[in-house]
Amino acid sequence: xxxxxxxxxxxxxxxxxxxxxxxxxxxxxxxxxxxxxxxxxxxxxxxxxxxxxxxxxxxxxxxxxxxxxxxxxxxxxxxxxxxxxxxxxxxxxxxxxxxxxxxxxxxxxxxxxxxxxxxxxxxxxxxxxxxxxxxxxxxxxxxxxxxxxxxxxxxxxxxxxxxxxxxxxxxxxxxxxxxxxxxxxxxxxxxxxxxxxxxxxxxxxxxxxxxxxxxxxxxxxxxxxxxxxxxxxxxxxxxxxxxxxxxxxxxxxxxxxxxxxxxxxxxxxxxxxxxxxxxxxxxxxxxxxxxxxxxxxxxxxxxxxxxxxxxxxxxxxxxxxxxxxxxxxxxxxxxxxxxxxxxxxxxxxxxxxxxxxxxxxxxxxxxxxxxxxxxxxxxxxxxxxxxxxxxxxxxxxxxxxxx
Amino acid sequence: xxxxxxxxxxxxxxxxxxxxxxxxxxxxxxxxxxxxxxxxxxxxxxxxxxxxxxxxxxxxxxxxxxxxxxxxxxxxxxxxxxxxxxxxxxxxxxxxxxxxxxxxxxxxxxxxxxxxxxxxxxxxxxxxxxxxxxxxxxxxxxxxxxxxxxxxxxxxxxxxxxxxxxxxxxxxxxxxxxxxxxxxxxxxxxxxxxxxxxxxxxxxxxxxxxxxxxxxxxxxxxxxxxxxxxxxxxxxxxxxxxxxxxxxxxxxxxxxxxxxxxxxxxxxxxxxxxxxxxxxxxxxxxxxxxxxxxxxxxxxxxxxxxxxxxxxxxxxxxxxxxxxxxxxxxxxxxxxxxxxxxxxxxxxxxxxxxxxxxxxxxxxxxxxxxxxxxxxxxxxxxxxxxxxxxxxxxxxxxxxxxx
Numbered sequence: 090x091x092x093x094x095x096x097x098x099x100x101x102x103x104x105x106x107x108x109x110x111x112x113x114x115x116x117x118x119x120x121x122x123x124x125x126x127x128x129x130x131x132x133x134x135x136x137x138x139x140x141x142x143x144x145x146x147x148x149x150x151x152x153x154x155x156x157x158x159x160x161x162x163x164x165x166x167x168x169x170x171x172x173x174x175x176x177x178x179x180x181x182x183x184x185x186x187x188x189x190x191x192x193x194x195x196x197x198x199x200x201x202x203x204x205x206x207x208x209x210x211x212x213x214x215x216x217x218x219x220x221x222x223x224x225x226x227x228x229x230x231x232x233x234x235x236x237x238x239x240x241x242x243x244x245x246x247x248x249x250x251x252x253x254x255x256x257x258x259x260x261x262x263x264x265x266x267x268x269x270x271x272x273x274x275x276x277x278x279x280x281x282x283x284x285x286x287x288x289x290x291x292x293x294x295x296x297x298x299x300x301x302x303x304x305x306x307x308x309x310x311x312x313x314x315x316x317x318x319x320x321x322x323x324x325x326x327x328x329x330x331x332x333x334x335x336x337x338x339x340x341x342x343x344x345x346x347x348x349x350x351x352x353x354x355x356x357x358x359x360x361x362x363x364x365x366x367x368x369x370x371x372x373x374x375x376x377x378x379x380x381x382x383x384x385x386x387x388x389x390x391x392x393x394x395x396x397x398x399x400x401x402x403x404x405x406x407x408x409x410x411x412x413x414x415x416x417x418x419x420x421x422x423x424x425x426x427x428x429x430x431x432x433x434x435x436x437x438x439x440x441x442x443x444x445x446x447x448x449x450x451x452x453x454x455x456x457x458x459x460x461x462x463x464x465x466x467x468x469x470x471x472x473x474x475x476x477x478x479x480x481x482x483x484x485x486x487x488x489x490x491x492x
Numbered sequence: 493x494x495x496x497x498x499x500x501x502x503x504x505x506x507x508x509x510x511x512x513x514x515x516x517x518x519x520x521x522x523x524x525x526x527x528x529x530x531x532x533x534x535x536x537x538x539x540x541x542x543x544x545x546x547x548x549x550x551x552x553x554x555x556x557x558x559x560x561x562x563x564x565x566x567x568x569x570x571x572x573x574x575x576x577x578x579x580x581x582x583x584x585x586x587x588x589x590x591x592x593x594x595x596x597x598x599x600x601x602x603x604x605x606x607x608x609x610x611x612x613x614x615x616x617x618x619x620x621x622x623x624x625x626x627x628x629x630x631x632x633x634x635x636x637x638x639x640x641x642x643x644x645x646x647x648x649x650x651x652x653x654x655x656x657x658x659x660x661x662x663x664x665x666x667x668x669x670x671x672x673x674x675x676x677x678x679x680x681x682x683x684x685x686x687x688x689x690x691x692x693x694x695x696x697x698x699x700x701x702x703x704x705x706x707x708x709x710x711x712x713x714x715x716x717x718x719x720x721x722x723x724x725x726x727x728x729x730x731x732x733x734x735x736x737x738x739x740x741x742x743x744x745x746x747x748x749x750x751x752x753x754x755x756x757x758x759x760x761x762x763x764x765x766x767x768x769x770x771x772x773x774x775x776x777x778x779x780x781x782x783x784x785x786x787x788x789x790x791x792x793x794x795x796x797x798x799x800x801x802x803x804x805x806x807x808x809x810x811x812x813x814x815x816x817x818x819x820x821x822x823x824x825x826x827x828x829x830x831x832x833x834x835x836x837x838x839x840x841x842x843x844x845x846x847x848x849x850x851x852x853x854x855x856x857x858x859x860x861x862x863x864x865x866x867x868x869x870x871x872x873x874x875x876x877x878x879x880x881x882x883x884x885x886x887x888x889x890x891x892x893x894x895x
Contacts, residue, residue, distance in 0.1 A: 105545075105548045105549055108549070139568070142508075142572070143572065143575065145508045146508055146511070146572060146575050146576050146579060147575060147576070147579040149579070150575040150578075150579070151575050151578040151579075153585070154571045154572075154574040154575045154578065154585075154586055155571070155575070157567060157570065157571035157574070157586050157588075158568060158571035158572065158575070160567075161564040161567050161568055164560060164563075164567075165542070165561060165564055167560065168557045168558070168560035168561035169546065169549060169557075169561065171554060171557040171560070172546065172549050172550060172553040172554050172557045172561070173549050173550070175553075175554040175557065176549060176550040176552070176553070176554075182556070182557075183557055183560050185560075185637075187590060188635055188636075232591055233591075234588075
């Protein structure tokens with residue numbers, strides 16, 4: 090029998106009643122003869138409550154101490170879960186981040202895992218224990234508590250799975266997997282049974298609600314199948330994230346949407362080497378996150394450079410660029426606000442033709458204008474007006490999935 | 493300048509407002525040029541709340557996991573306090589039990605400190621940090637979280653003070669020190685300015701509300717002055733617990749009372765070596781805690797053996813003894829219930845005469861009968877009816893302190 094890692098999020102462990110459901114998932118896997126490591130988040134609103142209390146003190150807490158504070162939520166959950174399993178007659182033991190230890194870098198609040206010592210867990214497996222591990226937390230090399238940032242417990246789970254060379258990592262959550270698009274937008278959305286790591290990463294706007302990018306990256310690197318399942322569902326098969334030949338048979342896997350996008354165009358940029366670099370270097374210095382970039386090279390001495398940013402950065406971006414028009418040797422900055430990115434993702438498109446035209450056809454039939462087109466190996470992104478974006482997703486979904 | 497250790501209990505750190513008062517005490521000591529280590533308990537009812545939640549799961553939780561759970565309260569306090577001090581512009585850093593580490597034995601829920609590594613704290617002092625330490629918690633040699641039991645944070649504080657060879661250990665609480673007796677019983681009680689470790693230990697029924705015995709024992713062993721002070725009072729001098737020649741000038745230091753005492757007499761016990769041992773060995777096996785013991789040796793072949801126990805153990809004790817009358821070669825078990833122990837304590841009595849007779853005079857004047865008398869070097873204890881105990885304390889207090 091093998092090693093299985095299970096992860097339960099904050100809403101799955103929110104109450105004593107819900108912990109009982111979690112115990113059932115754990116013992117079911119354990120009774121099959123598997124060694125089981127379980128990663129849990131803080132219960133329900135525990136972390137939010139701690140942060141509210143912290144805000145009573147200051148709006149800018151010491152980052153080191155903030156991590157000491159917010160890491161207690163997971164410690165509460167591991168002990169309660171171990172208490173419950175022990176009470177049910179199972180051998181279960183809790184481990185905090187430092188007890189394993191999970192070693193991270195020094196970035197309090199958003200630390201990256203550097204290494205995981207797996208001996209403690211493997212020894213406990215040998216003694217027949219179910220091992221309950223606090224997600225979201227680690228220690229740096231100076232023995233200081235760190236936390237992993239948003240989606241941190243997912244990352245812990247997949248990293249633990251990788252360190253144990255587990256068969257799979259089950260991520261239990263409150264939805265039954267990843268869907269072809271957001272069910273609140275399109276009709277007849279379908280659960281994706283199988284998806285590749287790369288597709289999952291590209292579908293981040295869908296996936297962020299389910300899986301954090303970092304955990305998918307680790308899954309990809311160590312080839313650990315990640316299964317997204319619904320905690321409340323008895324025999325959920327969920328969505329399996331792994332690489333598979335089968336995936337190439339499908340046109341696309343899913344459709345993602347990101348709202349609140351702005352497009353900036355730097356007009357009349359001198360068409361010389363280094364000018365593009367100068368623009369992005371300037372923005373990076375101001376910590377402006379630039380997304381999709383499109384540059385149309387012409388024969389002329391000038392060029393136009395377009396890129397997208399989050400709308401919340403729009404004002405600052407325009408100011409930075411306009412203040413530096415001379416330095417950049419550009420003529421003018423123009424922008425469009427209230428845009429959305431709509432993307433189709435699928436590794437099947439690498440060896441198929443007509444995928445892009447099918448997408449554009451759907452938009453054409455709905456009379457939706459595209460402000461920008463950008464493509465990668467497994468993704469096609471278009472920029473549309475935000476007030477037309479839902480209609481765009483609906484039309485594309487219907488074209489690919491409901492015909 | 494020296495090293496000062498300060499400890500703040502659960503009610504002193506209960507709210508953000510109260511934490512500000514705590515910060516004032518800390519920074520005041522720090523501004524004097526001292527290195528300051530601060531030990532804190534969990535805020536207000538935090539630990540009680542966690543235990544209530546635990547009871548939802550089971551009444552008999554795994555002891556190991558219970559300690560993982562209840563140790564989070566102190567971790568919350570240290571981070572908040574460090575955040576507040578940082579926000580005030582002071583260099584402050586938090587340390588959990590495992591980060592120091594404080595090494596304890598394996599007794600989850602009631603662990604004893606075996607050793608404290610002081611290098612981490614001393615290094616932080618050198619860098620100018622105020623060091624905020626979680627009370628009540630440690631780790632065993634297997635890296636498992638342990639807690640120290642009732643009064644554990646006081647014990648942590650004095651043990652840290654001992655390991656740092658601190659000048660003193662200030663225990664901030666909600667009363668302004670230790671009093672000559674319980675203010676709810678006697679009139680005109682006085683704050684004790686100075687008291688020895690041994691007296692403090694003997695005054696446990698007063699002291700238990702203020703200082704736990706274990707912390708006084710450690711203070712005595714390493715000769716660390718312990719100062720009990722009121723958090724809410726600006727310039728509290730409190731009660732200093734330390735050894736001092738001055739103490740010998742006083743008749744007594746204080747008067748203690750313990751209610752709910754029962755007295756057992758084993759009648760007609762065979763007057764042979766080993767019979768007394770047999771009685772107490774039997775009770776120890778059943779975990780009955782025996783307190784004051786009085787044995788009147790006679791010339792006869794039988795003797796009567798009296799001792800006191802907590803009333804809650806009375807029923808079980810009688811049953812154990814009566815079931816073993818033959819084994820003990822005793823004739824009969826008699827008992828008195830609803831008794832109180834009243835004790836006067838003072839190291840002055842070792843070289844003074846007339847202290848006992850003064851105590852008995854007070855009781856005689858009040859027509860209070862004594863069921864048993866027991867004396868040690870620095871204590872005289874009498875057993876009286878519980879409904880006369882308060883009157884006894886009042887009379888003795890008046891005799892010694894208000895004449």
